[in-house]
Each structure stands twice: as structure tokens, then as C-alpha cells.
Amino acid sequence: GSQKKTDWVFLFHSVWIALKNACVCVCSGCLIEQLTEEKYECMVCCDVIRVMAPVWSCQSCFHVFHLNCIKKWARSPASQADGEGWRCPACQNVAFKAPTSYTCFCGKVTNPEYQRSEIPHSCGDMCGKKRTGRDCNHPCNILCHPGPCPQCPAFVTKSCICGRTSKQVRCSQTESLRCEQVCGALLNCAEHCCSQICHQGQCQPCQLRVQQVCFCGVVHREVPCGTDRNSFDGTGYFSCNKQCGKMLECQAHRCLQTCHPGQCQPCPLSPKLVHSCPCGQTALAKLLELGYPERRGCTDAIPSCGKICSKPLPCDTVHLCDKLCHEDSCGPCSLTSTIKCRCGSKTKRVPCVVIQREELMFTCEKRCSKKRSCGRHKCGELCCVDIEHKCTFICGYKLNCGQHRCQEICHRGNCQPCWQTSFDELACYCGETVMYPPVPCGTKPPECKNPCTRQHNCDHPVFHSCHSDERCPPCTYLTKKWCMGNHEQRSNIPCHLQDISCGLLCNKPLPCGFHRCKRICHRGECDAEGECKQPCLHPRPECGHPCKAPCHPGTTCPHTTCTAKVSMQCDCGCRKETMPCMEAASSYQRYAAIAVASKLSDMQLGESVDIAQLTKKEQTQAKLECDQECATLERNRRLAEALQVDLSADPFNTKSSSCKYSDSLKEDARKEFKFVSEVEEEIRNLVELANKGKQPKRSHCFPPMKREQRRIIHELAEVYGVESVSYDSEPKRNVVITAIRGKSMCPNSTLIALIERETAARAPPPIAHIKQYNSK
Template identity: 45%
Template sequence: MTQRERLTEQLDKGTLECLVCCDRVKQFDQVWSCSNCYHVLHLRCIRKWAMSSMVEGKWRCPACQNTNEAIPTEYRCMCGAVRAPEYQRGAAGAHTCGRACRRARACPHPCTLLCHPGPCPPCQATVVKQCGCGAESRSILCSSKLPQVCGRTCGRTLECGVHTCAKDCHEGPCDTCTETVEQVCFCPAAKSRSVPCTAETGGVSSWECGDACGRVLACGAHVCRAKCHAPPCPACQLLPKHVKTCPCGNTQLAKDSRKSCTDPIPLCGNICAKPLNCGPAGDKHFCKLNCHEGPCPECPDKTVLQCLCGHSSREVPCADLPAMYNNVMCQKKCNKKLSCGRHRCRTLCCAATSHRCGVVCGRTLSCQTHRCEEFCHTGHCAPCPRVSFEELTCECGAEVILPPVRCGTRPPACSAPCIRERPCKHPPHHSCHSGDCPPCVVLTTKRCHGDHEERKTIPCSQEEFSCGLPCGKPLPCGKHTCIKTCHKGPCDTGKCTQPCMEKRPSCGHPCAAPCHVAAGTSCPSTAPCRRPVRATCPCNRRHAERACADNARDLAKMMSALAATKMSEGGSVDLSDVQRPGNMLKTLECDDECRVEARTRQLALALQIRNPDVSAKLAPRYSEHVRATAAREPAFANQIHDKLTELVQLAKKSKQKTRAHSFPSMNWQKRQFIHELCEHFGCESVAYDAEPNRNVVATADREKSWLPAMSVLEVLAREAGKRRVPGPVLRAPPAASPAAPAPSHSTQHAVTKSTGGWATLTSTNAWAARSQPKPQPAAAPPAEKIDYFDNPPDN
């Protein structure tokens, strides 16, 4: 099937694809056909293609890369005779006019077919054609490409017009003449030369050599000074009839002043003033000598010449003007943008009117294989001009793209299954493609690198995998195993750097030094043990992280001091209690606060007072954030403290184990204040929801929550030296009336002042008195005495 038949069938069925949009060309679409390759495309697509790929007023056909200047604007039939042809099913082909094809051909005969896509068939008309030399005439087809020769000698006159062609009869012009011609010049020297026989030299036997003629003129006294020329020579220019003035031309000569050409020409004695061949137009210099014969000497003056770009100028001797014209240059760089718009002209003293970039573009074309070979330009590079005229098929050959195929075109998509055989012998699960096959995704059963476990969900393409567990293989030291995550290949065989786990004989802690001994041997003497231990004071109030060696040193000093004390008192030395594991870490000394707590505890035991709401630390250590927030917003801090106090009291009285309270939404600083304050109440705090609706929920436990001894506001007030005067304490008279019994021991408060702060001790019934409202008596007894304390109670 020819291209014409294939295009006709595809256009009639609407199956032809546009090379630009890859959509089908329907019978009613406006189309455009290339005059070179006859490809048919959408008119709208080719217009966009032409306007976007226009480079220097030209654009290329997307199929054959033929250059065009005019952008298509009209929809015409395939032969171009009818504008916007109408499609009638069954009447004529799609996008044709139905008339005789009027497409222009190389011969004068019209096409015999109706309007059609694709190239016209060869012309079948019979014409009379002569052979190459014109000796014979034959009747042949107009489209015949066979050479017409008769076999005789050509004999046609060559280009020189003198010789004839000696080749056999042939078509086309004859070759150039290969003969030579001997020529002699006109001057008396009679120089000769041999030149090729051409249209100019054929039949010409003389030439002008360019030297002075040298023939004696008709006057007999002078010779011809003109260049070599054909005779005769001109008349002598020194004859009296030719010389009318003095040599400078300013004074007329008398009629009888000269009789012959040999007589001297009278001089006028004035300045010559002839214009010299120097200086710019309109500003020439003149000869400054007196009137003289012969040519004027060179000008001794200087002329100001501008550089090529006109930026500067300089003086040049007039004698050097012929060589300096257009050669005076300055050192200023042009710095104008070139035609590409990317580079700048860096030429010194540039006088160019158009700055065309001479750098090769070199950008990668859309085919991703070749680079742009044009000069640097604006806009996108033109499509790759390379075209292949071989069919492009998919890997299996089921799908084909017919030529011409643009460079960079991908193989056609194919839905058939891939026909390549995998090394693993698993069937492919992907379609036909170009390039390497994707990894096999069939799930198989494989073991990990370290042979720890077996998994059944490993893709076939994955050779090995890591289970994520420690390797566990024994190292060369014999005491450790590989701690790396399950890995491929052998474990490190170098020196083991893991810490030695042999226990020290002094403290029982691991050696912790890098592995330094072989299996079965003991550790050598090592540095002091630096493992941190938690040291406390004897009352367990103070604690600190210390190195084991420092703690052992202090313990040894304590033992030595204790032994010295026992020996000085004459008693026996028994350090068994001190050397117990629990007592070996009590190496810190108690401070004043420890002594205050010890005295407070002793007083509480002596008075048999217990208050579960008083924590072990009478002055809680609030963080800096809590202190800063309370100092900045005391009302907010007091509100949160009261709400947490109420929550803890409710949890203590409730039958449920826990009670919770949800605070309203607030910023993160206030939420942090609640979180840290809950730690002093023994409550759990959790934040919920996202910003800006994030809030905190506090949960109090009946058994684990407590009330702090002092609020943060009270701590700040005490540190600031402020004291609050408490209310009066009413004591009943000695003789109590039955209506108002004397207060019992359980309702009295004992306040003890000691070093380090105030401590408030309440009775056993204080919790009930705090959690429940006090009943008011019917008639208050008269007050016997009012006592004021220096400081308010801390609880």
C-alpha cells in the first residue's frame, strides 16, 4: 500500500493520529498537509507548533523537519484548490474537494486523479525529448528518469566559446574547458603568461600587466606614464595647448610663454595650496610649499581620528592615514546584549550595529540524545532535525510506528505481556516494555543475614534481608558477641571495643573498660570505678549522683573516723552495720534542713500528731516557670491552686478511686504551669486536642494524691518578707457551759518555731475539720484571750 492509499484510508476512517497532539484526525476537523512529506495534522496543532518553534522567521515540519516561513492559517483541500471543503459521506474522500487534482507538478501536465492526500502518481504523458547532444529525438514518458544519450561524441561548444566537448553524449552541462591560452602584454616588455581557457580568456591573446607603458609619445620627447594598455597612447600632456596654468593652477599662463612640450612651465611663486590626500572629508589639508612641478610631498600634519565605536579619538600622522583608517581602537568593552539575550558582547571598541551571538547553543534537545548545533538563540530550541526512515517497533514487535520517525520518539506502547525470560523462572506480571525488566515481586521464603528467622513474604528480587535483631555471633575475644543489627557478611574481626563486663572485686560494678583480656583470665588493675551511684544522707533527704570511686573514698574516711572514735572511747570496733549495702551509699552529710525535719518529726511523735496532708518537705521547691507565672498572674495561680486542692479533697472523700477535672483551653505557658503544679499535688495531668483548643485534664488518686504544705503564692510572699496577720484564736473560759463545751485536744493547734522556717502541726481530726464545714454554735462564748502569731499557719 502506497502512502497515498494509506492516508486516504486513514482519513476516511478517522484513524490517522496527529503527530502534535497524538489525537485522531476526524473527518470534520480542519487539517494541514505538508508539501514535502505529505503528513496530515490538525490545523490548530500545526499553528501552535509553528508559533512556538519559530526560529529566525522559520519553523520546521514536525515530521520531516522541512523549513517553512508562512504560518498556516487556512483550511484547504488536499490539492489546495478549494477553501474549507465540506465533508459528504460517500461523495468524496475526507478533506478533499472531489474535483480533478490541481496540485502543481514539476512537469506541465496535470494530475489525472481526483483531489487526494499524499504525493501524486508519476506522470504518464508521452513527450518528445532530445538526447544530450541534440543529435536524436525520442518519444518517452514524461516521468521517465532514464538518461537520454545517443552514444556519439558530444561536440557541443564549451563555456569558453572556442573548444568543443570531447566526451560521449551525455545529459546536463558539459565540463569546464581544460585547455590553456598564451597571452602577451601590450607594453614594450612583452611579458607572456599561460591562463586557463575560460569565457573571459578564450580567444584573447593579449593582457594588461599593470606596469608603466613606457612607449615614446608622439612628441618624441616624453614617454607614456599610464599603465600597460592597448595602443595608441594618449597625446603628451605637456603640450602648450594642454597646459593653461602654472603647476598650482592659481595663475593663467601667457599665450606665448611656451613654444613646445619641452619648455619649462613658469612658476607663480605663490603657495601651492593643492588639497592633499589626508584629513576627513570637508577638512582636508593643503600643500604648504611654493608653486612646484610634480606631485606634492606627504602631509607633515596630524589628523584626529575617532575609534571605531566613537568613544575616544587620537591624533595620527597624515602619512599613516591610509593604514590607520578603520584601525583606531580604544580599550572600552561593548557590554551590549547579544541576539540571544543571555550573553554580552565583550569585544573591544565594537562598532557592530547588530550583535549576533557566535556561541554554539549546545543545550540538550527534546530527544535527550543530541545537542542544539545552532548559534545561541532566544526561546526554545528547535526540535531535533534528525529523522529515521526505519520502522520503530515495541520489544515484541506487535506495535509499529511507520517512518519517518523523529529522533527521540519512544517505542509504541504495547499491552501484550513481556516475552523475556527471568533468571528466577517466575512468569512476568508486566506488559511489553523497553529497557530492563522491573524486579521480580513474587513472594518467596528466605532466611535473614544472620540466620535468625525465616520469612515467607520476601520479594524474589531481594536476595537477603535483615531481621533487625542483634547479630549475636561470638567475637574473636571469646567474651562478647556481635551487637550490630543483623548484617550481611562476616562480623568485625579487629580488636573488640565492647566494655568488659567482669565485676570489680571492690564494688561489684562491671569493669566497663574496653575489652582487654581473653576468655578465662581476670581483669588487670584498672582505673577507679566511675559508674554513677545515688548517694544520700543518713536521713535520706539529700541525694546526689556521684562516682562510685568518690563514694568509696568518702565511705573509707567515714569508717576510719568511726573506728578512731570507737577506739578512743575504748569500745570495740564493729563496722558491720556501716558496711551493709544500703548504708554504703549514705555518704552525704545532713544539713540544717535535715535537722529541722528530724526535730519536727520527733515533736510530732512525742505529741502523737499525724497529718497526711503535710508533705515531708515543708517548703515545696517550685520551678522557675511556676514562680514566674505565679508572680505575673497571681489570680490565675491562686485559681489553679484552689481547683487542685478541691479536686484532691473530693478524691479523698469519694468512694471512687480517682476523680478528674478538665481545665478550659489555654496557651502552652499556662498548660505547662498546670502540669508542673500537678506534680506537687500528686495528680496526673494529660493534654488533649490540638491547638488552639488544647486543654489539660488533671486526675487525683485517693491514695497517691496529697496537698502541698505551702502554695506557690505563699512561698513567694515568704521569700519577699511579707507576713500575713492571722485571725484571732478564741479559747474557752475555764468553766465551760454545757451549751458550749471546752474545745478538746483534737481541735487545738500547736505551732512550733524552729530554725529553717515555720512548721504547722495539726491534730488527727484536722483532715475532717478541713474537708467538712465547721458547725456554728448557737451562742458564742465570751472570749477570754486572743493570741496573735508572728506568721500564719503554713497549711
């Protein structure tokens, strides 16, 4: 409905422009005046035609259009004629070639230059076009001009219609000369003369009615005099399309041809015309030599040769007649033939009788899978025989306006721009800026430089202009706003930002009453997940470590195994190890049992035992048993005291430094020797730069790595007195170490050197003794 309404509006507007131009430009002079003063409007775009703009003029109605406008019109669906070509928007005259270049009105000069003293869009030379008169051969003798050429002013001698009289008249005169005499010309029958007064055109056919007979003399008809006069052969005028039936010269057979002019053909059975047997394989002269009687007349039988006929049957050139030589026509074929479908992909066998009766061609069930001319759809026709698979679907794609769809036949490439036009004014939101019709479909409202007049949520000054979008741009006025957790008031915050985070911990008490929120300043409630999941901090009754179970307010702590890490060392302090609290408790019980057993042995020897030392509370800490290494270290210490030797100054004393490295760290160094050596070298360099450089602090960031490797870095940093912190989340979690002057120190012996010495001091494995056996 909207499409038809727009088309009618466009049609009425085009008619109005055409009537306006026709009323003004009734002659070439008015058209020249309108084009010179730039008052002539193009019917397609409804805009004034400038003197410098390329134009095109219709040679039928002489309307002038913009060249680009008429090109678009010629390509549009609305301009297409029923057959081929396109229609002029003014006179609807059909043209087969679309305009491509800018020429003058007479067509002699391409891209004419505008001169103030000349007619716009003309070449300034003589027009030279053929005038509109039918018999006028004089070219137009005025300068190149728009509109029709003026009438020819020359005088010529013209005859009257019947050609008997003549006189001098204007060449442009279109009325025919008539005299008052009778025509007297011979009519079409060549027997009677015309009795009309001097008239135009050929004389009327003779109106007398006569009787005519056909060539065979059987059928008669009444027609106007002169009908089929040239077909008369002496006996008849026309053919009745029936069998002739005239007796032939032989007086035994009649003519079997259709009613024909002239004499009938000789009898086809005459002995003069028949020279072979009925099948044509044997000459009659040869049969006469064999004793066959000679034919004397057309009624005598044609002797048979006795061979197989072998004439091609009517069904196919492959099948031949299998009867003996005979005079009658060959009978119907009793065999079958193979025929193909229309596309030639499938075949089937049918009786030859069917082929003789009618031309048979069947359609197979194969669907054509080739692409149509649009390149999008498949043909899909059954038994297709088309060479060019033209697409018959409607394109249906949305046009550039975004509202209408393409109504052309499915095509390649982009669709043409939308030709829908509105004749209503298009204004901006505030109405100050207006675009006047015609407005092409899909045109956005004009840009307006006035401030936006819409109602806004805030009372800040408006800095954006009037716009056609539904929502206004966000307000960027800088204000002061509290963060989401009301921790602090931030300055220079744009007005449109609502949720602002200060970056601090929330630290609000949770509903459980034991913990505080550890999230960064956030929106909404702290217990958004429904319940607190932080670890319980109540001490365990058996070991004093925190419960660490998920928060459980109002209930007792569950009985679970304590997983807290406990640092253990032996009495001499040489061995140090970290293990879970449960294993530490069992180790302490074993240590206490050994102590009690030693005290009992002392009681058997008669010594007193102080039980209070075993029941003290601080004795409940777990301890490690001293091993052979501890005994060796104690022996060396006593020997050094006796010899007054300082063990700390001995560079080869690795026992003092080896106690700084835990057994787990040594084991990791043996497994990942290269990684540990690189990390330790980086830490040593960092410590030396911090102690000797200008900056008191030096930091280094390791790349992301696995959890076990990060643990090795943390333990090595603790040995060197370097701070280590892990950042980011998995899988990009990394470690940053910081060396501080005065706090970070390098040990006497590195972990890598210690591992290398232990490996070198280790005895080689025994070589197995292999018995030698002789070949026997």
C-alpha cells in the same frame, strides 16, 4: 556515516514515492481518483492522505502533501536552499514563503468543506487559474481540481515569426509559425538588411567588419558593423582612455582631459577664466589697482597676492597650506593626524603623508563582549563593528531522540525535532507487536499487552506485560521469609525483598564471650566494627561497682576512677544526695574517722568500745552528716511525742516534704523557676487525671529539650511516682511521662511552693551606711 546513510535512505524513499505518484497521477483525472479513494501517499510522512485531512499542493509539480508535514519540512535544515527559501521535497522548486493555511486547489477558499459529490480538498467552483500557455489569456473553465490545468481549446489568430503572414490556430499551440520568405529587416547597423529565412527572435547583429577610430584620433580598432554607432561624434566612435593631447584654442597648451567626444574645453589659464590670484583670496582687479601688470594671454604669469595660501591640503580639511600664494599644487602635509580604529574605541596619531597615500584604518585589540544572536555565546571579535552579532557556531544540543545533535546554527528556543527516520521494522521484546516504517528517530518500541517472556529469578507467576526496559519490575508475589537474624519467619513478604528485620534485639553472643549483640535484627556479622565496645561488667575489688571500661577480654580491668553514682543519706534520713563513688568513699572515711574519734573519747572516760561495729562489712556504705536542719527536725519530733502531736497532719510542716526534693533539684528550681513551675504543673494535672479519670494511665510527651532540662523532668517524675522515659536521639530527644492510678501521688507541698517560702523567709541584705558630706 550513519547520518549520511539515513539521508540517502530517505532520499531514495522520497524518489520512489515521487516516481510512484508521477506514474499514477499523470493527469488531473488520475490524481482526483487517487485522492477520492484515499490511495495517494504523502511524500514526507509516507502515509495515505485522507479526504478530511488539510493538504497543500505544490504549484510547480502539483504533488499533494499533508499541511502539517510540509510545514515541518519547510522548517527543517534539509529543505533549506543555498540562498533564501525552502525546496519542495518532490521537484526541488525553491519557494520563499512557507505554507500557513489550508486552501482549495485554486486558492480562492480557505478551509474548504468536504462534500461527497465534489472533488476532495476543492471548493466546487470554477477554477479560474491562468493556464500554462505563454500567450494564453483565457482562464481555466473547469471546476477546482488538482494537477495542471488542461490545454486551452480556443482558436486565435497568430502571425508568423517575421509578422508577414497570419492564420487561425489553437491557443494552446506552442510551436511558432514560420513562412518561407526572407526576413529583410534592418539590422543593428541601420545600413544592411537581414538575409535569413523567417526566424524567431531578433535578427543577428551585422557581421561585416569595419575600422573605427577613437575620439582623439590616435587609436584604431576593427569591430563588427554597427558597434557603438550611437557614440559617433563626427570624428570618432570610442574613448581610448588616454590623455587627449589636442592643441587648445590658445595654441600654447594641450588638453589634459581623458579622450573625450566633441570639442575640448577652453584653456583654464585664459585671462577670461582667471579672475583671482592663485590662492583665490584676492581679485585680479584689486591687484591691477595696486600696480600689477595686466595679463594679455594664457602664457602670462598670474600675479601673487603675497598672502599665505591657506588651501586645504589633501590629507585633511583641518590642515591648510602654509606657503605663500603660488600657482603650483600644494605640497604634501608634514603634520600628523589622529585616526580612530574601526569600532571607534581607540585612537592614534599618524603622519598625514600616510593618509594621503592610502586610506588608513587600524584594528584595536578590544574584544567585543556583546551577546550573539543566539543569546548564549559572546561575540569575541577584535574591534567589532557589527550591528547584528550573528552566531556562527553549531548548536550541538541533543535532540529529543537523545541520539543525534542539532546541526543548525546556534539559535534561541528549543531545537527542532529529529528528522532522522528508520525504514526498519520496530518490534517489542517478544516480537508480537510490530511498528512498520518509516519510524522517526527516538521512537520507543510499541506497547505490548502480552505477558513478559523473559527469564526471571523466581518461579512465581508473571503479572507484568512485555516491556522494553532491560530489567523486569520486581516480583511482588507474597511469600514467607526468615528475618536477617533468623529470629522468626514473617508472612506476606513480597518476593523481591531480601533483607527483612523483625524489629527485635539480635541478642547473639559476641566473640568476647561476655556480652550479647544489642543491635536491632541486622544483616551480616554482629562484630562488623571489629571488636566489642560494650562496657565491662566485672565488679571492682575496692567498691564492687562494674568496671564500665570498654570490653577487654583476656586482660585485667584498668585502674580507673569509679564514676558510678551512690545514694547517700544521713542517719536520720532527712538528707539525701547522689554523688560519685569516689566522693562517697572519702565521705565514709571522714565519717568513720569521726566515729573512731568519738569511741576513743569514750575509752578515755573508762567506757568499753565495741570495735566489731566499726569493722562490719555493711558499715562500708557512705553516709552524710546530719546538719542543723536534721537537729531541728529531731527536736520537733521529740517535742511532738511529748505533746502527742501528729506532724504528718500539719499542712505547714514543710520539713517532711522537703526531704523528698534533693539539693540539686532545689538549686535547679531556683535557677529555672518558670520552667520548673510549668513542668510541675503539667505533672500534677496528669496525676490528678489518672487518679480521678476513667483511664488508669495517662501519658504526656514533652517537646525536645536540652539534657539538663530532661534531668529535671526525670527527678520531678520520681518525686511524684510517675514513670519517665526518654526517646529519639539528639537533637530531637524528648521525655514521655506516664501517671498510673494508685502509684502516682502528689506530695503535700510542691517544689515551687517550698522555694517561694524559703525566699520569703530569707532576711533582706543589710543596707550599707553612707556618710553624708557637705559641699565643702
